[in-house]
Amino acid sequence: xxxxxVHDEKGRQMRQMRHSRHTSTGRWARAxxxxxxxxxxxxxxxxxxxGAASTxxxxxxxxxxxxxxxxxxxxxxxxxxxxxxxxAVFDWVNAHGGVFGRKINYDYLDDGYNPANTATLxxxxxxxxxxxxxxxxxxxxxxxxxxxxxxxxxxxxxxxESGCDCWSNPKFPESFGWQPPYTVEGxxxxxxxxxxxxxxxVGYLTQGDEFGQDFIKGLDMEIPSASVVSRQTxxxxxxxxxxxxxxxxxxxxxxxxxxxxxxxxxxxLAMLPAAAIGFTPQYVISNVGADSPTVGPLLSxxxxxxxxxxxxxxxxxxxxxGVITDAYFAPxxxxxxxxxxxxxxxxxxxxxxxxxxxGLDGNVQYGVALAYTFVQALQAAGKNLTRAGLVSAIxxxxxxxxxxxxxxxxxxxxxxxxxxxxxxxxxxxxxPPAVTPTGSWMGSTPVSPVEVTNVGSGPVRTYxxxxxxxxxxxVSTS
Amino acid sequence: MxxxxxxxxxxxxxGTPPDAAGADRSWLRHLxxxxxxxxxxxxxxxxxxxxxxxxxxxxxxxxxxxxGEIALYLIALAGLSLLTGVNGQISLGHGAFMAVGAYTIxxxxxxxxxxxxxxxxxxxxxxAVLGVVIGVPATRxxxxxxxxxxxxxxxxxxPIADKWSSTFGGxxxxxxxxxxxxxxxxxxxxLTWIELLGALITLVLLANFLRSRFGRMLRAVRDDEIAASLxxxxxxxxxxxxxxxxxxxxxxxxxxxxxSTGVVSTGEFPLPLSIQLxxxxxxxxxxxxxxxxxxxVLLVYLPQWxxxxxxxxxxxxxxxAYLATIIFGAVLIVAMIAAPSGIQGGLxxxxxxxxxxxxxxxxxxxxxxxTG
Numbered sequence: 040x041x042x043x044x045v046h047d048e049k050g051r052q053m054r055q056m057r058h059s060r061h062t063s064t065g066r067w068a069r070a071x072x073x074x075x076x077x078x079x080x081x082x083x084x085x086x087x088x089x090g091a092a093s094t095x096x097x098x099x100x101x102x103x104x105x106x107x108x109x110x111x112x113x114x115x116x117x118x119x120x121x122x123x124x125x126x127a128v129f130d131w132v133n134a135h136g137g138v139f140g141r142k143i144n145y146d147y148l149d150d151g152y153n154p155a156n157t158a159t160l161x162x163x164x165x166x167x168x169x170x171x172x173x174x175x176x177x178x179x180x181x182x183x184x185x186x187x188x189x190x191x192x193x194x195x196x197x198x199x200e201s202g203c204d205c206w207s208n209p210k211f212p213e214s215f216g217w218q219p220p221y222t223v224e225g226x227x228x229x230x231x232x233x234x235x236x237x238x239x240x241v242g243y244l245t246q247g248d249e250f251g252q253d254f255i256k257g258l259d260m261e262i263p264s265a266s267v268v269s270r271q272t273x274x275x276x277x278x279x280x281x282x283x284x285x286x287x288x289x290x291x292x293x294x295x296x297x298x299x300x301x302x303x304x305x306x307x308l309a310m311l312p313a314a315a316i317g318f319t320p321q322y323v324i325s326n327v328g329a330d331s332p333t334v335g336p337l338l339s340x341x342x343x344x345x346x347x348x349x350x351x352x353x354x355x356x357x358x359x360x361g362v363i364t365d366a367y368f369a370p371x372x373x374x375x376x377x378x379x380x381x382x383x384x385x386x387x388x389x390x391x392x393x394x395x396x397x398g399l400d401g402n403v404q405y406g407v408a409l410a411y412t413f414v415q416a417l418q419a420a421g422k423n424l425t426r427a428g429l430v431s432a433i434x435x436x437x438x439x440x441x442x443x444x445x446x447x448x449x450x451x452x453x454x455x456x457x458x459x460x461x462x463x464x465x466x467x468x469x470x471p472p473a474v475t476p477t478g479s480w481m482g483s484t485p486v487s488p489v490e491v492t493n494v495g496s497g498p499v500r501t502y503x504x505x506x507x508x509x510x511x512x513x514v515s516t517s
Numbered sequence: 518m519x520x521x522x523x524x525x526x527x528x529x530x531x532g533t534p535p536d537a538a539g540a541d542r543s544w545l546r547h548l549x550x551x552x553x554x555x556x557x558x559x560x561x562x563x564x565x566x567x568x569x570x571x572x573x574x575x576x577x578x579x580x581x582x583x584x585g586e587i588a589l590y591l592i593a594l595a596g597l598s599l600l601t602g603v604n605g606q607i608s609l610g611h612g613a614f615m616a617v618g619a620y621t622i623x624x625x626x627x628x629x630x631x632x633x634x635x636x637x638x639x640x641x642x643x644x645a646v647l648g649v650v651i652g653v654p655a656t657r658x659x660x661x662x663x664x665x666x667x668x669x670x671x672x673x674x675x676p677i678a679d680k681w682s683s684t685f686g687g688x689x690x691x692x693x694x695x696x697x698x699x700x701x702x703x704x705x706x707x708l709t710w711i712e713l714l715g716a717l718i719t720l721v722l723l724a725n726f727l728r729s730r731f732g733r734m735l736r737a738v739r740d741d742e743i744a745a746s747l748x749x750x751x752x753x754x755x756x757x758x759x760x761x762x763x764x765x766x767x768x769x770x771x772x773x774x775x776x777s778t779g780v781v782s783t784g785e786f787p788l789p790l791s792i793q794l795x796x797x798x799x800x801x802x803x804x805x806x807x808x809x810x811x812x813x814v815l816l817v818y819l820p821q822w823x824x825x826x827x828x829x830x831x832x833x834x835x836x837x838a839y840l841a842t843i844i845f846g847a848v849l850i851v852a853m854i855a856a857p858s859g860i861q862g863g864l865x866x867x868x869x870x871x872x873x874x875x876x877x878x879x880x881x882x883x884x885x886x887x888t889g
Contacts, residue, residue: 158778166579184780248688
């Protein structure tokens with residue numbers, strides 16, 4: 040119907056132009072018209088050459104999905120490992136015949152963590168490349184920018200790589216989160232502080248954005264406000280030097296426990312000045328800021344940049360000893376875990392260059408687990424693959440998906456959050472170390488049972504189910 | 518001829534061929550556009566608008582979206598071209614003016630039910646106010662010092678939005694909504710038309726400015742401030758006005774960027790944006806308005822081309838991620854060597870040569886028939 044309207048309009052314009060032939064601008068009008076006709080013809084030929092399938096991005100032999108992730112820019116280090124790790128899973132699937140005979144093409148583009156780029160690239164993926172679904176795109180502001188567009192186009196926005204509370208929203212039925220929301224992490228760690236450090240003075244050090252605010256929301260639901268003695272924040276975009284002022288304020292307030300929602304660099308920039316002024320609280324840090332293979336090297340490199348000797352730099356990694364954090368799947372150092380074993384084999388075979396560079400760090404594990412979740416969503420959606428069918432399959436059977444996660448996914452018709460649970464762990468020199476190509480880093484041991492909760496007022500309770508084991512097919516063929 | 522002095526003539530009327538035969542002169546005169554600037558610019562804008570309407574209605578929604586992006590960058594570049602090319606003041610902080618425009622429209626959309634046109638005008642106004650704030654001290658600074666000050670603006674403004682995150686939405690940003698399209702017009706196409714209309718209005722206004730007394734004052738101040746002030750031109754006032762107009766353009770561009778992105782957050786206005794704007798302006802042709810089309814097309818399409826190049830050549834992600842920046846730099850270098858006055862300047866030169874060649878040829882052909 041649109042096309043008809045356009046042609047009518049064009050005809051009208053043409054008649055108008057013909058009438059104006061004898062006016063003073065006649066030649067200009069004709070030149071413009073000729074140019075326009077030429078361009079119109081050229082673009083019509085170009086645009087009609089692409090055929091339309093019944094479900095965009097799906098043929099009998101292939102499924103094309105896309106994502107926007109930071110491969111360059113400030114957010115790239117670490118996060119640029121996730122998409123190649125996801126691709127390892129898809130390559131494994133494709134090497135074994137695909138899902139219902141369809142091979143997965145994963146088209147991930149670099150948005151540099153800039154929402155304006157995300158908006159353009161996501162439209163390219165959807166309107167030009169005809170992707171079936173947007174899977175594993177990263178970032179809160181970037182994905183918030185395209186949430187409304189993807190939903191209006193009925194394109195599933197699956198497993199957004201962000202812990203924002205905003206992905207489970209009835210207004211956006213196509214959007215699904217995946218990792219535990221920061222509020223859930225805050226609640227679980229807050230409950231641990233309340234139970235194990237009762238009566239002690241607690242200080243907060245958080246990033247001054249959603250990440251920090253959601254985490255604080257969770258902490259405040261559990262920790263009595265009377266015991267919180269100081270609330271410090273830092274600005275991620277201007278994070279350049281040590282967070283000395285914040286640390287000094289926490290020390291002055293007499294904080295015995297410091298709860299932090301920090302990115303890895305900020306964790307290091309807080310711990311180093313604290314150690315320098317003899318401030319040694321019990322650190323409780325959200326998952327993202329306490330990955331020892333990431334934070335350990337940062338502590339050392341900041342120390343040597345600050346003029347410390349090689350021995351001092353090496354010693355600073357020891358500051359992580361005793362740090363409490365949370366995990367939602369078994370860490371790399373847990374070498375006996377069957378998922379860890381499978382993930383190592385899979386990465387070594389299907390993404391050898393990424394594996395040689397980073398080993399099986401937290402980001403690689405994250406990508407593998409997320410991609411495997413998507414593969415199961417495809418299996419659950421069945422042979423007649425449609426976008427609506429995929430979304431309803433996740434809502435219906437998402438809880439039963441087999442993942443490396445310690446708790447099941449919590450998808451349902453009304454909940455679009457993925458994992459809503461974790462176990463509290465303690466970094467320790469006595470635990471088996473995490474060995475990656477960059478060195479040997481502090482391992483961890485669980486200090487609590489696996490716990491589940493939700494972003495609302497639900498209690499933090501022990502999860503009694505067992506973690507799922509990797510399926511035989513994955514074990515035998517990866 | 519002072520580079521941009523004949524801007525409107527050279528740009529908008531690409532060399533009417535010299536009269537070849539006297540007999541045809543009366544006929545030819547009818548083909549000339551009116552000399553009166555406003556009428557002439559309006560006719561060209563209407564003609565251009567007609568072409569763009571036909572083009573956008575036949576393009577795919579994705580290409581429409583890209584045309585809209587071209588339009589919004591064109592607005593910012595045209596303002597920058599006026600400031601730097603015509604008035605001789607450099608700005609490395611135009612991303613910050615865009616941010617002000619974007620945040621203004623997003624805040625208005627979040628908290629008020631204002632008319633869409635008024636919201637756009639408020640964005641322009643807010644950026645213009647910042648233009649005054651920056652423009653006044655800028656009159657005392659020149660060259661690298663002015664570049665340094667505007668650079669600081671581009672660096673310092675986004676963290677303000679992070680600092681007061683409850684007002685400015687912090688990391689997650691503020692959402693914007695494009696007014697619903699009438700009928701069943703595709704939303705991408707609708708936004709593109711709004712942006713194109715904004716761009717054409719901006720171009721007409723700026724083209725008129727440049728052909729007016731004010732435009733001549735801008736050039737006089739650029740060429741020699743002392744001579745200009747001896748001629749009775751208030752130098753400081755002229756420079757501040759140039760800054761305000763330029764900032765207002767960037768404000769409108771920023772509002773459109775906020776609309777087409779769907780979210781306004783600090784990550785949209787990084788330092789590279791300001792620097793790319795400056796580079797695109799230089800490539801397009803400093804001081805020219807029509808040349809900004811080239812700059813805007815490059816800004817929008819270069820990342821697209823580099824993605825398809827790298828996928829054709831199967832380049833690794835560590836190369837392909839930087840390919841657009843590399844090509845952009847290479848184009849800048851080539852443009853500076855081959856056409857120091859930008860693409861538009863190069864084309865103008867080539868057109869002039871072609872016309873001279875053509876008129877030379879026809880004269881030779883005509884002469885024998887006359888004598889014979």
